[in-house]
Amino acid sequence: MRTRSVIVCLAALLVLSGCGAQVEEAPPESGGAAVTVQNCRAPLTVPGRPARVVTNDTGITEIMFALGLSDRMAGYASYAGKERDIESSPWRADFRRTTSLGDGFTREVIQSADPDFVFAGWNYGFKESTGVTPDWIRTLGATPYQLTEACRQPGTTERGIMPPLDALYSDLANIGDIFGVRDRADALVAAYRAEVAKADETAPPIDRRARVFLFDSADPNPFTSGRYAAPQQIISEAGGANIFADLADSWTSTSWEAAAQRDPQVILIVDYGAGPQNTVDAKIRQLATHPLMSQTEAVREKRFLALPYAALVEGPRNPAAITQVARYLRSKGF
Incomplete structure (x- = not known):
């Protein structure tokens, strides 16, 4: 070397x-x-x-x-x-x-x-x-x-x-x-x-952290991140709180009812190009027209951040993703 x-x-x-x-x-x-x-x-x-x-x-x-x-x-x-x-x-x-x-x-x-x-x-x-x-x-x-x-x-x-x-x-x-x-x-x-340490320096106290929902896709139930998938720490080290951190799994399915009940304030969208139903715009429309998710703070306030798939699965883009999420959260007052 x-x-x-x-x-x-x-x-x-x-x-x-x-x-x-x-x-x-x-x-x-x-x-x-x-x-x-x-x-x-x-x-x-x-x-x-x-x-x-x-x-x-x-x-x-x-x-x-x-x-x-x-x-x-x-x-x-x-x-x-x-x-x-x-x-x-x-x-x-x-x-x-x-x-x-x-x-x-x-x-x-x-x-x-x-x-x-x-x-x-x-x-x-x-x-x-x-x-x-x-x-x-x-x-x-x-x-x-x-x-x-x-x-x-x-x-x-x-x-x-x-x-x-x-x-x-x-x-x-x-x-x-x-x-x-x-x-x-x-x-x-x-x-x-x-x-990661630099991003964490600007994180707010635990009780003031934004509730963040990681939205990968839905077929028909939403696919998201539990505590062991990369978005868990991408969100937490950026100063947010993953609304499904209590799920002792990696990438996993949940329900729309559970996601809406936890009322996310920000939605982090996985951006990948596998078909028209998986574009960022299509996912935002799906959230905006869903009878439960449309009532959440994140959707009402249009707080969406999209990052590439490779930034959100385990890989060398994760630290830079933390920086991006931290900047977004600070820009929204979190």
Whole structure:
């Protein structure tokens, strides 16, 4: 790892996306000894430094890019409409020079890429219904690495085992160890912690924080963030209060009745381009015409903030998202 990259990252405490984008791409050494890390509270041994990595989802892929590991990528898959995420990404150039495997994270797609390391997560590509599971990845002779935000709680399919930012920092450190770039990971984490602390400095007291509803989509019930998904800490570190922080899950469904009863003062909208029903304008219209949500303070006062999907799932855009949410809340008097 080149010393200059660390200096650039540590200096760019207030421009986190820029820091990630400026990591120099000096190829890491080949081979390497076996490395064991803790992944989803279990030891995971990687036999050598992976050379053909397959990822699923834009946030996960950006973790690799932020660490300067695009040269190790065999390809990435994502969701329909990912173009909006890629266009807003600080790592657009990395996406363009990395093979896109399309919108389906299937067994056939993964096998065709011939990976030795697969980075995904439960509901971020790993699903029993498709047969794409960590155990199946092992049958290919590849190592499965699970996104920590999506680790399953013991004995359940509910996800989340630690605070969301801790999950991000854990994954950066683990991937740094596996690929021999731990100094890059440590530099990023130090910069991210500094940006988060700066946003938190302006946060109001707990009893004066805005009630914030994270709205992803509705089909027909609203999909939102519990306490273990990234928006929980994006909202709380920005000085707001997630109205569904009591749900001990990651991304999860709730009811319109519950959302309206908690009377959000601000609504944070996930912006992704998967069909006309998922545009920001379409979601705002849905909220404004809903008989219950239309009566909430956020809808009456038109307090909507939209951020890209990749900023709101676990990934290196999270700290900058905290800064954006904090600025919005302060601009509205919260």
